[in-house]
Amino acid sequence: xxxxxxFQSSEGGVGFGVLEDDSIAEYTGDMFGDAQPTGARRxxxxxxxxxxxxxxxxxxxxxxxxxLAEKLGKAPPTHPLFLIKPPMSVIGPDxxxxxPKAYSGKIAxxxxxxxxxxxxxxxxxxxxxxxxxxxxxxxxxxTAIELLxxxxxxxxxxxxxxxxxxxxxxxxxxxxxxxxxRAAHVKTHLDETERQNYPLSDMIFxxxxxxxxxxxxxxxxxxxxxxxxxxxxxxxxxxxSSVTVSIDGIGSxxxxxxxxx
Amino acid sequence: xxxxxxFQSSEGGVGFGVLEDDSIAEYTGDMFGDAQPTGARRxxxxxxxxxxxxxxxxxxxxxxxxxLAEKLGKAPPTHPLFLIKPPMSVIGPDxxxxxPKAYSGKIAxxxxxxxxxxxxxxxxxxxxxxxxxxxxxxxxxxTAIELLxxxxxxxxxxxxxxxxxxxxxxxxxxxxxxxxxRAAHVKTHLDETERQNYPLSDMIFxxxxxxxxxxxxxxxxxxxxxxxxxxxxxxxxxxxSSVTVSIDGIGSxxxxxxxxx
Numbered sequence: 001x002x003x004x005x006x007f008q009s010s011e012g013g014v015g016f017g018v019l020e021d022d023s024i025a026e027y028t029g030d031m032f033g034d035a036q037p038t039g040a041r042r043x044x045x046x047x048x049x050x051x052x053x054x055x056x057x058x059x060x061x062x063x064x065x066x067x068l069a070e071k072l073g074k075a076p077p078t079h080p081l082f083l084i085k086p087p088m089s090v091i092g093p094d095x096x097x098x099x100p101k102a103y104s105g106k107i108a109x110x111x112x113x114x115x116x117x118x119x120x121x122x123x124x125x126x127x128x129x130x131x132x133x134x135x136x137x138x139x140x141x142x143t144a145i146e147l148l149x150x151x152x153x154x155x156x157x158x159x160x161x162x163x164x165x166x167x168x169x170x171x172x173x174x175x176x177x178x179x180x181x182r183a184a185h186v187k188t189h190l191d192e193t194e195r196q197n198y199p200l201s202d203m204i205f206x207x208x209x210x211x212x213x214x215x216x217x218x219x220x221x222x223x224x225x226x227x228x229x230x231x232x233x234x235x236x237x238x239x240x241s242s243v244t245v246s247i248d249g250i251g252s253x254x255x256x257x258x259x260x261x
Numbered sequence: 262x263x264x265x266x267x268f269q270s271s272e273g274g275v276g277f278g279v280l281e282d283d284s285i286a287e288y289t290g291d292m293f294g295d296a297q298p299t300g301a302r303r304x305x306x307x308x309x310x311x312x313x314x315x316x317x318x319x320x321x322x323x324x325x326x327x328x329l330a331e332k333l334g335k336a337p338p339t340h341p342l343f344l345i346k347p348p349m350s351v352i353g354p355d356x357x358x359x360x361p362k363a364y365s366g367k368i369a370x371x372x373x374x375x376x377x378x379x380x381x382x383x384x385x386x387x388x389x390x391x392x393x394x395x396x397x398x399x400x401x402x403x404t405a406i407e408l409l410x411x412x413x414x415x416x417x418x419x420x421x422x423x424x425x426x427x428x429x430x431x432x433x434x435x436x437x438x439x440x441x442x443r444a445a446h447v448k449t450h451l452d453e454t455e456r457q458n459y460p461l462s463d464m465i466f467x468x469x470x471x472x473x474x475x476x477x478x479x480x481x482x483x484x485x486x487x488x489x490x491x492x493x494x495x496x497x498x499x500x501x502s503s504v505t506v507s508i509d510g511i512g513s514x515x516x517x518x519x520x521x522x
Contacts, residue, residue, distance in 0.1 A: 056317070057347045062415055074414050081415040084345040084423060086318045088480045101384055102477050122425070123362055153335045154323055154342040155416055162345060162479050164383070216363050218423050219349040 003172035003251070004031055004135065006054075006092070007047035014050065017042075019172055031173075032118045032134055032222040051092035051169040052137060053116050053223040058085035058167050059214055060141055062157075064204045064229030071232050076204045080213050083157035085141075085227075089167040096258040097142055098165045099239060105146030107237050107257060110230035111188030111196045111245035113181065114139040115207050116173050117226070122219040129211035132220070135175040136207075138245040138253040139227045140168035140188075145236065168245075168255045169225060179249050181207060188233065189244040196233035200247075203228060264433035264512070265292055265396065267315075267353070268308035275311065278303075280433055292434075293379045293395055293483040312353035312430040313398060314377050314484040319346035319428050320475055321402055323418075325465045325490030332493050337465045341474055344418035346402075346488075350428040357519040358403055359426045360500060366407030368498050368518060371491035372449030372457045372506035374442065375400040376468050377434050378487070383480040390472035393481070396436040397468075399506040399514040400488045401429035401449075406497065429506075429516045430486060440510050442468060449494065450505040457494035461508075464489060 003019040016035075017026040024047065026040040031053070062081045063069055069076050091097070099107065118134025147160040161167075181200045188196035205213065210226055220226075237243055239259040246252040264280040277296075278287040285308065287301040292314070323342045324330055330337050352358070360368065379395025408421040422428075442461045449457035466474065471487055481487075498504055500520040507513040 056349075057345075077412050077415070079411070079420075081412055081417065082419060084318075084347055084419045086345055086479055088317075088482070100477065150340070151338055151342055154338070156342065158343060158345045158419065159340075159478050164480050216361065217420050218347055219425050221349070 001178050002175050004052055005172050006050040006052050008050055009042065009047050019044065049093045049171055051090050052171070052173045053169070053225065055087060055090060055223050055225045056221050057087070058089065058225045058227055060085055060161060060227040061210070061229035065198065065202050065231035066204060067198060067202055068231045069204070080205050080210050082214065083161060085162050085167050088164050089162055091165045091168055091255065093171040093253050093255070095255060096165065097168065097255050099257060099259050100144060100163050103144050103147070105144060108143045108145045108234055109188060109190065109237050109243040110141040110143065110234050111186045112139040112141050112227045112230045113186060113200055113247060114169060115210065115226040115228060117211070117220045117224040118222055120219060120221055121211065121215045124212055124215045126208050126212040129208040129215070130176065132211055133176045133207060134222070135173040136179045136181065136250060137169055137173050137225070138171070138247050138250055139225070140243050140245050140253060140255060141227045141230065142166040142168065167227070168253055170253045171251045174250045184248045186231070187246045189246070190235065190237065191241050195235055196231065198231035198233065202231060262439050263436050265313055266433050267311040267313050269311055270303065270308050280305065310354045310432055312351050313432070313434045314430070314486065316348060316351060316484050316486045317482045318348065319350065319486045319488055321346055321422060321488040322471070322490035326459065326463050326492035327465060328459060328463055329492045330465070341466050341471050343475065344422060346423050346428050349425050350423055352426045352429055352516065354432040354514050354516070356516060357426065358429065358516050360518060360520050361405060361424050364405050364408070366405060369404045369406045369495055370449060370451065370498050370504040371402040371404065371495050372447045373400040373402050373488045373491045374447060374461055374508060375430060376471065376487040376489060378472070378481045378485040379483055381480060381482055382472065382476045385473055385476045387469050387473040390469040390476070391437065393472055394437045394468060395483070396434040397440045397442065397511060398430055398434050398486070399432070399508050399511055400486070401504050401506050401514060401516060402488045402491065403427040403429065428488070429514055431514050432512045435511045445509045447492070448507045450507070451496065451498065452502050456496055457492065459492035459494065463492060
């Protein structure tokens with residue numbers, strides 16, 4: 001069972017490799033292409049984990065779980081409904097989510113599965129789509145929720161979800177072949193309290209359908225992430241609280257919301 | 262008067278430089294930093310112009326002109342209303358806008374001024390903002406307009422505007438100091454017919470206000486582009502028609518909508 005990570009070493013360089021218990025087997029080359037082990041190993045405690053990939057965009061879905069659609073009283077969509085989060089919104093495990101300076105309102109967590117694209121793809125069919133999925137990760141898709149409908153004429157999805165540090169990704173990427181999403185749950189803890197626990201089998205568009213349909217809207221690049229949408233149990237985070245998104249077979253991603261000075 | 266361009270040479274390499282009549286003075290280094298003339302010159306007709314910058318994101322505003330707000334019957338916003346267009350949506354002058362394979366509906370042009378960011382900026386004040394503007398360019402912000410409200414519960418701005426080739430940018434970047442936006446008009450021609458002709462002085466948020474306010478939402482990077490929004494006169498493009506966006510002091514950007522096979 002392989003788990004890909006990216007890290008910053010104590011010397012400051014950025015590397016990537018495979019997590020094996022408490023140590024890292026370092027690799028060189030391209031994680032999505034010709035990655036080769038260097039033979040070097042590091043202790044996990046000697047490095048800082050980074051977001052396991054560096055997306056050129058995060059495509060974030062809304063209304064992609066039947067349980068949430070029912071709760072919201074919305075019909076399941078006929079095409080993935082998404083917004084785009086910019087690259088600077090991405091942080092890795094244990095990095096702080098920073099409250100925007102000019103915003104004192106509620107900030108919401110959304111525990112989600114993330115699809116990591118492995119190969120450039122455009123206009124691929126559902127049958128072909130699977131092979132463009134490199135693997136899966138955990139996401140906390142953070143939202144400055146009071147901005148969303150601040151203007152009655154324009155839902156500000158990109159602004160409310162696009163702040164720096166509002167796309168928490170990690171801790172690892174589990175390769176597609178090692179992860180059975182149909183059997184997994186997403187659990188989100190706010191500090192010690194479980195707030196979300198929903199089965200991925202309840203999703204409306206499957207990962208292959210998402211990759212196929214979104215690739216008909218725009219070219220997806222290696223390292224791009226699709227945040228596949230959340231289900232019921234979303235809530236707000238107090239400054240200083242931590243959010244932990246856990247998915248069986250992938251791992252746990254924790255981030256604390258820090259007030260900005 | 263300097264005009265920065267990027268180009269692909271007949272040998273296939275990508276370069277940048279300054280346009281001087283029909284020739285290009287080549288530069289090396291970073292357009293936004295330590296650009297130095299190489300001394301080499303090329304004929305404009307020997308190169309293919311590219312988008313003059315490579316944005317990590319295009320921030321595209323809606324409802325930023327008083328005339329359009331009035332026509333739509335919408336109040337002027339209190340903060341820039343924007344969506345994010347992905348990097349792969351960007352094309353340069355004379356590159357074809359490609360109709361999405363699965364979409365046979367109307368495709369709209371929007372002639373706009375573009376702000377090109379020169380320095381990384383986050384949380385800058387309106388007074389400071391000017392210095393982060395490298396210069397200005399022309400934009401055609403293309404929209405698959407029938408997708409926008411296809412789902413009654415979610416306005417699909419990112420999807421409708423995010424297709425590959427839907428952000429036409431160029432032909433040059435005119436440095437901030439050489440361009441007086443208050444005196445300029447945006448003119449859009451559909452084939453030979455003028456369809457838009459509006460004064461930039463009618464804009465709601467000035468460039469400095471936009472950079473300041475958007476930098477409070479997300480870090481802007483060198484080469485990022487803010488498409489500042491369009492005004493009245495938007496319409497749809499027939500397959501095979503060309504759209505030319507012209508701004509006094511910058512130049513003319515033409516792109517043809519090509520049907521996809």
